[in-house]
Amino acid sequence: MTIRGIDVSSFQPEQYDTGGLAFVFVKRTExxxxxxxxxxAQVAHGRASGLVIGHYHYPRIHDGAAADADYFLGRLGADLRPGDILALDWEWNGQTGVSNAEADAFKDQWLARARQKAPGHRIVTYADRSNWLTVDQNSNVGDGLWIADYVTAGKPRIKAKWLFHQYSSNPVDQDVANFADQAALRAWANPAAKYQPFPGASWFTTGRRSPIVAAMHDRLVAVGCNHYQSSRNKDVIGPGDIASYEAWQRKFGYSGQAASWPPGPTTWAKLHVPNV
Structure with missing residues (x-):
């Protein structure tokens, strides 16, 4: 199962279309x-739309990996928040005199430098199919591979495990991520988080199956808001979850429509659902 996203640069507007998207990667530096x-502005727009945020850098191989990584990270400022993903756009089009060995070593050194300077963030490597198959020698991509291959979404022509697939550049660079849903991506992107990030109100649809639902069930029982008939299929959203969560919201003084399903970010944060 996959979820949809895009990547944008200065060629795209600040207020790009986020309909149906779960994530966005924004080009920061070159x-x-x-x-x-x-x-x-592009990051702020994606964040306001509830998207998982990624920041990416296009390198100049002859600059040196440490200097390039430092330049990239030094310009993220307050835009970099817990749960944001960092990405190396491992390309060097038009850069003369770059050998395959030099490009491969740059990748490894850049990833190591970014890991050192930005601990706690997931770091992935973007590579087109040609560079992946002919230049990469050790499959080191940090925390995941973002592969570019313009074929059917989710079916890149490689054998390696991938997390993101750029499958089209029309009308913008379009991607899918190999996660069950946005909540799973958000949890992966912030492994240090003790509690499950709020997955968004639209995530809480009847019939959704997820370990997050089971963790929520257990927490609602633990805080005395147990309106469940049983604990069978506790990983599937059903009427017991709705009644139990509405009881939890009433504990905080909410009433009427304000206390009704779905959960909101304030009461969700206070429920302390463990990050699963």
């Missing part, structure tokens, strides 16, 4: 001399 002037 080499040590370019910063996307729209990046902060």
């Amino acid at each position: 080499g040590m001399g370019y910063t996307n002037p729209r990046a902060s």
